[in-house]
Amino acid sequence: MIHRKASAYIHKGNLENNLRQxxxxxxxxxxxxxxKADxxxxxxxIISRVxxxxxxxxxxxxYLEEALELREAGIKTPLLVLGTTDPGNxxxxxSNRISQTVFTQDLAKALSESALRLGRPAFVHVKIDTGMHRQGIEPRQAGSFVSFVSRLGGVRIEGCYSHFTEADNPDSDFSTRQIEVFNRALDAIRAEGIEPGIRHMANSAALLRIPESRMDMVRPGVLLYGLSPDADHRLPGGFKPVMEFRAAVTSLRDIGEGEGVSYGRIFTASRPTRIALLQVGYADGYSRHLSNRAAVVIRGKRAPVAGRVCMDQIMVDVTDIPEARVGDEATLFGLPELxxxxxxxxxxxxxxxxxxxISKRVPRVLIERG
Ligand SMILES: Cc1ncc(COP(=O)(O)O)c(C=O)c1O
Incomplete structure (x- = not known):
C-alpha cells in the first residue's frame, strides 16, 4: 500500500498562456x-514568481500579511493591498514599499506620518464606491477626500479605483452606470487640480466584456487561473486551467452486488464493483457536497465518487476501468474535460x-513544462 498525499499541480505554462491572453x-x-487568498x-x-x-x-x-509574505519571498513587483489596514501598521x-488602498482620513494621515518619519514616500490608491457598497469613499466626496490626501506630506496618489458588482451579468447595465459614476468622480478630482494617477476598475468579467472598463490598468484574478468568472462556469476559449488537483489510488477492493460504501452507505453496488481508495477528503478541500455526485479521471476515464466523501479519503467506482492500478494518479479537477x-x-x-x-495540507507543486 502506498501513502501518497493529494497534490495541487500548478501548470506554469498554462499560467503564462492565460497572462498572454x-x-x-x-x-x-x-x-x-x-x-489574494494565496x-x-x-x-x-509560486504564482507571483512566475x-x-x-x-x-x-x-x-x-491583506497586508499577504503582501508581506511576498516581500519576504523576495518579490519586488509593485504590490497593492486592496483591503483596508490598521493605521498602526x-x-x-x-518601509516595504507597499501601495495601500485608502478611503479613510485616519489611514491616510498615519501613512503620511510614517512617510515623513521614515523619509520614504507612502503610495496610495484611493478607492471610490460606485455601487458595491463594500468599501470606498462616496463619489460625491471624491474631490474633497483626494484633495485632503494630496496635501498630506509624503503621500503619493498612485491611483484611483473602483470595483464592479455584476460585470459577470451580460444582461445588466449596472457596470456602465458604475463607469459613469467613477468617471464623474475622477472629473471632480481633476477639478481640484489633482491627477488621479492609474485609473482601474476591470475584474476578469469586465475585462472580457466591457472595453471602456479597461482604463489604465485591469485587475484580473479568476481568468488568470483558467477558471470561469461566470455563474455558468464556462471558460472563454484560449484560457487553460492552472491547477490540477490529483490524488493517488492507494488501494483497490472488490465488493459484491448490494454492498454499501462509506459512511451511511449512500452508495450501494448495483453489480459486482471495484472500488479504488484515494488519499484525499474534505479536509483537503474536496467538498462533502461532492459525495456520490462527482467523478474523477483515472487513465483518461471517468470514475464516479462512490458514497460519502470522508475527511481524509474518498472511494471511487473503477469497475469500468479494469486497467486502474494502485499508484495511478486520479485527477479530481483541472482538466479541460473535468x-x-x-x-x-x-x-x-x-x-x-x-x-x-484547497487546504493548506495539500502541497502546491510547480510543473515547469508539459
Ligand atoms: C477589488 C478586486 N479587484 C479585482 C478582483 C478580481 O476579480 P476576478 O477574480 O473576478 O477577476 C477582485 C476579486 O474578487 C477584487 O476584490
Whole structure:
C-alpha cells in the first residue's frame, strides 16, 4: 500500500498562456494580477514568481500579511493591498514599499506620518464606491477626500479605483452606470487640480466584456487561473486551467452486488464493483457536497465518487476501468474535460470557491513544462 498525499499541480505554462491572453485583450492597459487568498488557492509565492518573471505590472492582495509574505519571498513587483489596514501598521506598509488602498482620513494621515518619519514616500490608491457598497469613499466626496490626501506630506496618489458588482451579468447595465459614476468622480478630482494617477476598475468579467472598463490598468484574478468568472462556469476559449488537483489510488477492493460504501452507505453496488481508495477528503478541500455526485479521471476515464466523501479519503467506482492500478494518479479537477466548474456546479457555488477551498495540507507543486 502506498501513502501518497493529494497534490495541487500548478501548470506554469498554462499560467503564462492565460497572462498572454489577458494582455492581448487588455491592449495598452497595465495588468494588476489579483493574487489574494494565496492566489485563489494556487500558492501566492509560486504564482507571483512566475508572474513577476513574465513582467506583470502589479500584484494585488487583500491583506497586508499577504503582501508581506511576498516581500519576504523576495518579490519586488509593485504590490497593492486592496483591503483596508490598521493605521498602526503604517510604518510596515511604507518601509516595504507597499501601495495601500485608502478611503479613510485616519489611514491616510498615519501613512503620511510614517512617510515623513521614515523619509520614504507612502503610495496610495484611493478607492471610490460606485455601487458595491463594500468599501470606498462616496463619489460625491471624491474631490474633497483626494484633495485632503494630496496635501498630506509624503503621500503619493498612485491611483484611483473602483470595483464592479455584476460585470459577470451580460444582461445588466449596472457596470456602465458604475463607469459613469467613477468617471464623474475622477472629473471632480481633476477639478481640484489633482491627477488621479492609474485609473482601474476591470475584474476578469469586465475585462472580457466591457472595453471602456479597461482604463489604465485591469485587475484580473479568476481568468488568470483558467477558471470561469461566470455563474455558468464556462471558460472563454484560449484560457487553460492552472491547477490540477490529483490524488493517488492507494488501494483497490472488490465488493459484491448490494454492498454499501462509506459512511451511511449512500452508495450501494448495483453489480459486482471495484472500488479504488484515494488519499484525499474534505479536509483537503474536496467538498462533502461532492459525495456520490462527482467523478474523477483515472487513465483518461471517468470514475464516479462512490458514497460519502470522508475527511481524509474518498472511494471511487473503477469497475469500468479494469486497467486502474494502485499508484495511478486520479485527477479530481483541472482538466479541460473535468474543470473546477463541474465541481462548482454540483456544490452550488462559483469556480473561485473550489480552488480557494484547497487546504493548506495539500502541497502546491510547480510543473515547469508539459
Ligand atoms: C477589488 C478586486 N479587484 C479585482 C478582483 C478580481 O476579480 P476576478 O477574480 O473576478 O477577476 C477582485 C476579486 O474578487 C477584487 O476584490
Amino acid at each position: 489577458l494582455r492581448a485583450i487588455a491592449g495598452s492597459s497595465k495588468i494588476c494580477a489579483v493574487i 492566489a485563489y488557492g494556487h500558492g501566492a509565492v 508572474l513577476a518573471d513574465a513582467g506583470v505590472d502589479f500584484l494585488a492582495v487583500a 503604517a510604518d510596515i506598509i511604507v 474543470p473546477a466548474g463541474e465541481l462548482a456546479e454540483i456544490m452550488g457555488t462559483i469556480d473561485y470557491e473550489v480552488s480557494c477551498g
